[in-house]
Amino acid sequence: MIRFEHVGKRYGGRFDALANIDFRIRRGEMAFLTGHSGAGKSSLLRLLMRLERPTRGRILVAGHDIDRLHTSQIPFYRRQIGVVFQDHQLLFDRNVFANVALPLQIQGLEPHEAARRVRAALDKVGLLHRERALPIELSGGEQQRIGIARAVVNKPALLLADEPTGNLDPQLSADIMRLFEDFNRIGTTIMIASHDLALIARLHHRVLKLSEGRLIGDDATVEETS
């Protein structure tokens, strides 16, 4: 599903944010990306979202070199990826329903079909009863769940999350991770950047470890044997 081939990203001609990153994530896999802040987790995700282009190497997603995408194709590429942000990035000027419906609105889905899917996604994250609420009225954990509902509402093949539990307490974090595991169970490929090592250790998924822009660990054993 995702394949990094000797990818390097250099900023300003000198600073290597990422160097010689080489790994592969299979379809339906769930993997964590860890490392200290500044280790290159965000850079890697930005490359995957095609917000930036690698200075070296190739990134293949579903067999396609995403560096070759024409500017006009990028939006359509992004529609296949669900993204969950640390600060959930909900829009506070509209209610929960409208927030979750946003990707479907962008894709131009018929309103009744969109409403059905929004409710399904909200149901999945356990917040169907809050569809009329404004994001500001929700707790941090609920907001993050709405963010996840928005990321999965168009049923993307690939789900990326950048520190999705960064602002949550351990209990809520565990809930959120369980939610990701549920989505992984139905076939979604998931990649989560996180530095919550204790939580990650309990979950027994593949862990890619970054340090100073290099991949220093790829603990794929759990996934291989399962």
Next chain:
Amino acid sequence: MSADRTPSPNQRRPRQGSSSARQPDTRQKKPRRGARSQHTGMNSQLRAWGRHHRAMALDSVQRLMRRPLGSLMTMLAIGIALILPCALWLTLDSARLLDAGLEESASLTVYLDTTMEESEAMQMASSLREHPGVAAARLVTAAEGMVEFEQALGLEDALMRLGTNPLPASIVVAPLDTSPQAVHELSERLAEVPRVDEVRLDLAWLERLRRLAELGQRLTLALGVLFGFGVLLIVGNTIRLSVENRRQEIEVVTLIGATHAFVRRPFLYSGAWYGLGGGLLAWLLLGVGGQWLSAPVQALAQSYGAHFTVPGLDWQGSAALLVSSILLGWLGGWVAVNRHLKEIRPR
């Protein structure tokens, strides 16, 4: 892409929990939909496009109405910027009408030999009427000329004392072609007619007037361009602020796959609405201003013995004003959003 994607859901299906029972079929279709938009079908895409246009047109109106005073200020600024070139254009347009009237009065006066008898003069007048390039010829006999002269100068007594009429008979000729060049040529030809003493034409002032009108036209054009640019700046600046205010929204929708057109749309509608509002205000103010000026202008014209009404915009002019103001607003929105789309890079 779709070919190597399809197997995965099938493999995964046995592992699905009951909670996701509704998902498998759509999951299979879904990933293709985003990348290959023809899957959605031309028709439904077009409907979605129309739906978004309607939604954004409405949404941008609601946003304008949420801060009525600010919106009104912007529209008023646009309106005022539009009024000046419009008013100048209207004035010029009516001046052109005046000019046309003057051209009709661009006539030549052919002074005849003083020794000519009245009957001969009448013959001369009718022969001039046949002359090529002459539209009309009116005889002013020596006696008539005397009366006009006396009235104009108030010299009745002085001239009476002369006893004899020193004035020649004259024929006032209206040329067919009133362009300065043609009139000049006609005057030369008429001067060669036997027993014509002199041909007078006073076109210099007409020429000057025409030059002035041309100057006015260019001035209007320059002002129009300048103030049109002003409208662009006003709208651009306003839209720039709302782009700033909605920066997060733009970033988020860009990240989840919105095209530039999608992002741009609400702002283009805002721009167009601002333009429409500004155009309507300009139209209204022009109407009110015209009414307000009409009484003194008419009185002034009457004192010169002329008939002149303050020009107003006809429906074509009004339509042109509104369409151009909407277009300017739209364009202002376009420029502002495009400039900022480049700047805004998510996170």
